[in-house]
Each structure stands twice: as C-alpha cells, then as structure tokens.
Amino acid sequence: MTDRSTAFVSFLSYQDSAAWQRALDSLAPDIHEVDRTATDIWFHFFPLDLFLALEQSDDADTLARKLLLEGEYRLAAQVDTSPRFLYGHRFWAETKQAVLEYANKFDGNEARELANVTHEIAQTAARIVKVDASLLTGITLVALMTLRQTSLAAFSNATDAKAIRAMHTNKQPAEILRERARDEGQGILGFLRTEDKKWTVRYDESRKDRRFTCINSEEIASGAARDHHEDWHALDPRRSEGPIPVQCRAAACGTCWIGVLGGAEKLSPVSRLEATAIKEFGYINTDEERPTIRLACMAQANGAVSIVIPTWNGFFGKYLQTGSPAQMLSTELPGYDFPVASQTTESQTTDTTNIQTGA
Numbered sequence: 029m030t031d032r033s034t035a036f037v038s039f040l041s042y043q044d045s046a047a048w049q050r051a052l053d054s055l056a057p058d059i060h061e062v063d064r065t066a067t068d069i070w071f072h073f074f075p076l077d078l079f080l081a082l083e084q085s086d087d088a089d090t091l092a093r094k095l096l097l098e099g100e101y102r103l104a105a106q107v108d109t110s111p112r113f114l115y116g117h118r119f120w121a122e123t124k125q126a127v128l129e130y131a132n133k134f135d136g137n138e139a140r141e142l143a144n145v146t147h148e149i150a151q152t153a154a155r156i157v158k159v160d161a162s163l164l165t166g167i168t169l170v171a172l173m174t175l176r177q178t179s180l181a182a183f184s185n186a187t188d189a190k191a192i193r194a195m196h197t198n199k200q201p202a203e204i205l206r207e208r209a210r211d212e213g214q215g216i217l218g219f220l221r222t223e224d225k226k227w228t229v230r231y232d233e234s235r236k237d238r239r240f241t242c243i244n245s246e247e248i249a250s251g252a253a254r255d256h257h258e259d260w261h262a263l264d265p266r267r268s269e270g271p272i273p274v275q276c277r278a279a280a281c282g283t284c285w286i287g288v289l290g291g292a293e294k295l296s297p298v299s300r301l302e303a304t305a306i307k308e309f310g311y312i313n314t315d316e317e318r319p320t321i322r323l324a325c326m327a328q329a330n331g332a333v334s335i336v337i338p339t340w341n342g343f344f345g346k347y348l349q350t351g352s353p354a355q356m357l358s359t360e361l362p363g364y365d366f367p368v369a370s371q372t373t374e375s376q377t378t379d380t381t382n383i384q385t386g387a
C-alpha cells in the first residue's frame with residue numbers, strides 16, 4: 029500500500045453516512061436509469077452505520093446477535109459479487125482498476141467532494157470500456173463504498189469478477205428497462221379476469237429460469253414459496269421455503285426484505301404495519317407509498333416485478349439510534365416471538381451463484 033492509497037482510504041473513512049447519501053443524491057441524475065434504482069438498493073443493503081457499529085464494537089459477534097443479524101451481512105465476504113444485480117457490474121473489473129489507480133495517485137486533499145471523485149473515476153473507467161460514463165457512475169460509487177467497508181488488500185485481491193461477468197447476457201440497457209416495465213396482458217380476455225390473473229416475479233434478471241408466479245394481489249413471499257428451482261434451505265438455512273427467507277409472515281421478524289428493481293408501482297402500497305416495521309428493522313427510512321425496499325410477506329403483486337433478495341436480515345434500526353456500540357450491547361433484544369438469530373457460520377453463508385441477491 030502506497031502513502032497515496034493510504035491517504036485515499038483515509039479520505040473515504042472521513043466520509044460519514046450523510047456525506048455518502050449526499051453523494052448518492054447528487055449523482056443520481058448522472059446514473060443511467062438502468063442502474064439508478066439498483067444503486068440505491070445496494071446502498072440500503074450495505075448500510076455504513078451498521079458496518080461502523082460492528083467495526084467499533086469490542087464484541088462484534090455479540091452485537092451481531094443482539095441485532096439479530098442472520099445470513100452474510102459482511103461486505104468483505106462478497107467484494108466482487110455484492111453488486112451483481114447492477115448493469116454496471118459487467119464493468120466491475122475495470123471499475124475496480126480505475127479506483128485503485130485513482131487511489132495510487134490521490135493528492136491527499138480530504139476536502140474533495142465524494143461525488144466529484146466518483147465522477148472522475150467513472151469517466152476513467154468509461155474510457156477504458158468505451159461506454160457512456162452514466163453506465164459506470166453507480167457501480168463506481170458502489171466500488172468506493174465496498175473499499176470503505178473492506179480494505180485495499182481485500183478490494184484488490186478479490187477475484188470473483190470474471191466468473192460473474194460471464195453470466196451476464198449481452199442485453200442493452202434499453203432492453204433491460206423495457207423488460208422491467210413490461211406488463212403482462214393476460215391474453216385476449218384478460219380484461220375479464222380478476223382473481224386468477226398471474227404475474228411474473230423475477231429475482232435474477234440474468235437468468236430466464238429465476239422467476240416465479242404470483243396470483244393477482246398475492247404476497248410476493250407466498251408466490252416464492254411455490255418456487256422449487258433449488259433446494260433453497262440447503263443453500264441458505266434462512267430459506268425455509270422458496271428463494272426468499274421467511275419466518276413470521278406478519279411484518280414482525282424482518283427476514284423477508286427485498287429490493288424492488290422494477291415494477292414498484294405494481295405492488296400494493298405499504299400498510300401502516302409494514303411502514304413502521306421496515307423503519308424499525310433499519311432497512312429504509314421513508315414515508316413513500318411504494319418504496320424500493322419492501323417486506324415480501326406484505327407486498328402484494330398487481331403486475332410483473334423484478335426484485336433483488338439480500339443475503340442477510342436483521343433488526344437494527346432503533347438500535348443504531350441508541351448511540352454507541354457499548355450502549356447497543358447493553359440494550360435488551362427486541363421482543364418478538366421468533367427464535368433469536370444464531371451466529372452466522374461458514375456453512376450458513378448464502379450461496380450467491382444462483383440468485384439475484386445483494387451478493
């Protein structure tokens with residue numbers, strides 16, 4: 029590690045959650061539409077505040093249990109795979125290279141704006157792969173946060189990108205956007221149908237077989253339970269049935285959260301119960317009627333949608349507001365009637381090869 033790259037890591041560490049959010053907000057118009065929502069979802073999947081709480085804790089394992097973290101929540105274990113649902117992931121290797129080159133030349137000016145740094149790196153990567161910089165902007169900000177939550181060594185040494193890139197199709201952004209916006213006509217007599225309308229829910233846009241069907245106004249999690257493409261439980265113990273982990277089916281455990289890549293407007297609006305729950309879990313803090321983060325046991329499909337399934341779940345929203353990790357450790361666990369999460373083990377790590385997850 030050079031002095032310059034060390035200074036760059038320090039520059040990233042200097043940015044707090046508000047600074048990252050400002051960068052995300054100011055860059056949003058410059059991120060190609062195909063990755064605008066995906067980038068936002070990724071940042072919800074890997075919150076800096078949760079990472080900092082664990083990093084600064086004297087007993088991260090106990091804190092993780094307190095926060096009911098299950099599955100693979102550590103970005104360090106999924107450096108190359110976490111953003112695979114972004115279109116820009118096909119340029120991940122070049123983006124990482126551009127980040128590392130920037131780090132090696134960093135002038136040490138900590139007053140730089142994160143958004144400007146992202147722009148510069150995205151333009152460098154765009155020249156290499158010969159595409160518009162808007163296709164690299166979201167993935168570049170993701171790469172910078174990945175570096176922030178890991179290390180230069182972990183970031184540069186991870187080597188999964190090539191295998192993942194091979195899985196991508198040759199689809200153009202416009203084609204992907206068309207598919208996300210697609211509505212299913214239900215045949216020539218579709219207008220007569222009510223209860224028996226069926227909608228496709230895709231959970232890996234890079235694979236044709238990664239989809240299931242929801243009957244009209246059925247909860248996403250219920251449709252997922254009929255998906256038998258894999259032995260889901262063997263891949264991830266949280267997946268008791270289907271590709272989406274579920275426990276309570278009542279907005280009480282937070283296991284079933286998803287990101288909505290396309291078709292958010294075709295889901296039922298959040299109920300008061302779901303709106304309160306997703307904030308308490310810590311997944312998203314919004315009063316939007318149809319946010320990009322939902323609970324699959326609550327959100328009902330009224331059209332075709334494309335979703336992303338995160339690799340972990342937890343219950344940390346109100347705990348992050350309590351202050352220091354020491355305070356969190358002394359706080360009582362939330363009260364609900366489901367089993368307390370066991371500590372994540374190697375064998376429990378989510379298999380990320382078959383699913384459009386946050387990893």
Ligand code: FES
Pocket residue numbers: 273274275276277278279280281282283284285323324325326
């Ligand atoms: S399954 Fe518990 S919140 Fe959805």
